Amino acid sequence: MERERDVIVVGAGPAGSTTAAILAQKGYDVLLIDRKAFPRDKPCGDAVPAGAIEILWRLGMREKIDAAVERGEFYPLKGMRLVSPKGHLLEAKFKKGREGGESFVAPRIYFDACIQQHAVESGAEFCRADVKEPVLENGRVVGVNARVNGDVKSLRAKVVVGADGVTSVITRALRPKENQHVDGHRAVAIRAYIEDLEEYPHEVEFYLYDEILPGYAWIFPTGKNQANIGLGMRLDHFRKRKRNLNKMLREFLEMPDIKKRLKNGGQLRDVATWQLNFGSQKRLQHAFDGAVLVGDAAGFINPLTGGGIHNSIVSADLAAKTIDEALQRGDVSRESLKVYEVRCHEAMWDGMKRSYLLQKWLMRFPFVIDFLVKRMKENSQLAQIFLTKL
Ligand SMILES: Cc1cc2nc3c(=O)[nH]c(=O)nc-3n(C[C@H](O)[C@H](O)[C@H](O)COP(=O)(O)OP(=O)(O)OC[C@H]3O[C@@H](n4cnc5c(N)ncnc54)[C@H](O)[C@@H]3O)c2cc1C
Structure with a gap:
């Protein structure tokens, strides 16, 4: 016993x-x-x-x-970059935690x-x-x-x-x-590792674009030319639009700004999908x-x-x-x-x-994100939320 x-x-x-x-x-x-x-x-x-x-x-x-x-x-990590649907860039530095x-x-x-x-x-x-x-x-x-x-x-x-x-x-x-x-309070996401991508050292990247909202794609560096890469989307919208996560990740790598940073075509390893509640x-x-x-x-x-x-x-x-x-x-x-x-x-x-x-409200209206990112740039409310809540 x-x-x-x-x-x-x-x-x-x-x-x-x-x-x-x-x-x-x-x-x-x-x-x-x-x-x-x-x-x-x-x-x-x-x-x-x-x-x-x-x-x-x-x-x-x-x-x-x-x-x-x-x-x-x-x-x-030292900071973050957020790219809005029309390509406007918001950059912010990470603050240290309360205890350093x-x-x-x-x-x-x-x-x-x-x-x-x-x-x-x-x-x-x-x-x-x-x-x-x-x-x-x-x-x-x-x-x-x-x-x-x-x-x-x-x-x-x-x-x-x-x-x-x-x-x-x-x-x-x-x-x-x-x-x-x-479903409205759930998401699905796909994640992979990549080892031939020119990274922004010590900065996480978020990409918000029309096909993925409400959701985003990310590049989180793990070292020189290495990163965790993936994307996620709210489950009800994902189901409605009948999307395929693997295909969406391939399309993300094909975006001109990402493709030009790939050193060897973008081999992915450990591709996995999972749910979020x-x-x-x-x-x-x-x-x-x-x-x-x-x-x-x-x-x-x-x-x-x-x-x-x-x-x-x-x-x-x-x-x-x-x-x-x-x-x-x-x-x-x-x-x-x-x-x-x-x-x-x-x-x-x-x-x-x-x-x-x-x-x-924000993620469903791409033009609002463009407007905010363009106008507020550094230290916007959106940037701070991503910084503190990530
Ligand atoms: C693609 C993706 C990207 C994400 N990115 C981030 C991020 O960058 N930052 C962040 O903060 N959060 C992120 N999250 C969320 C984060 O992964 C989870 O919130 C976190 O893992 C929760 O930890 P947990 O200990 O509750 O559960 P888990 O980490 O899932 O651990 C559960 C454990 O239970 C074990 N288990 C399950 N069932 C059984 C069973 N029947 N018997 C015995 N053992 C069992 C599993 O093996 C596992 O080890 C992401 C989630 C996904 C899906």
Whole structure:
């Protein structure tokens, strides 16, 4: 018989590993489960804002992050370029975070392994297993059923954290069907790596053009002539226009301004598509009897930028605080855990609402973007939102 854990965290991405690290550091018995062995890739633009780095510093990860920068795995960012539908350019410099943190392009194969390793060093036990569903007793989550080395096992815990990303089996089982993400608050995106593109050193690039709005294409450098390249679009518009992401990415590379920067025709590797659930949909439940959802499993992606790593780590921090208090009280009911929803709302909702309105009204009217980019240039509101929310 497996012993009952204090906490089982399903998914060892940034949300799950951060939750596991914080709770293990507080002395709880934490089992961190992922169906993949680490290091592993995750389709993403890999842009990690300074705010996320500063939370990781507070968890004791400063040396690990510095070492990853030293090894050339994390690529520091100094600024951004945004190109409007008519080709107007907006440039802005990145400001450092409140505590002096920098933003990086940190390929997830390195970034996620760094946090997962920190969770293990903090005392969490890592187990490779494919979680099938939460185990419920009298409507309360008491563990998970997972396939471990070919056998399905029931693993028990006082609290289960659903950190298993946008396709979460925990979310699907616990959230009522009529209260899940709708297409207007979702996006699809494609990402690839390229190794023959002349980059703008230490600057991320965003391209907003008619065929892709509401959405954008990006080039995020990872080193000399190397970049993470991709594009994403709101799901309802994508479906309506019957687009094909691979074709759209090829067309982006064919744009004259991009094509002339390719040194060898533009070979792509690790092309992958994935979904994004925005944090702009109201009244979604994140706390249940014996369980909470964090990161993409809850759906905390910014609807304007598509950035979700920072919010994953913010939600992990809030979930760990809430779980710690609930375990100390000896009450892990929804009633006791639902303060987590209030905390998430206070930390993220205003930003989500603003970003959603901007996405809805700005991104649908290309001429407004042209007008703003042309008139405001540096330090425009739009630039600042991309800077701080990415
Ligand atoms: C194309 C694309 C580009 C993006 N670009 C950016 C960007 O540049 N910057 C940014 O901040 N955000 C970006 N995002 C969003 C970002 O990737 C997510 O917000 C982030 O990964 C969320 O982290 P997470 O820990 O919640 O989930 P994930 O990173 O998805 O981790 C979930 C983990 O759960 C595991 N898992 C899943 N199911 C099971 C199961 N049944 N059993 C066991 N384990 C399971 C998975 O293997 C995975 O390791 C992008 C997203 C996409 C799709």
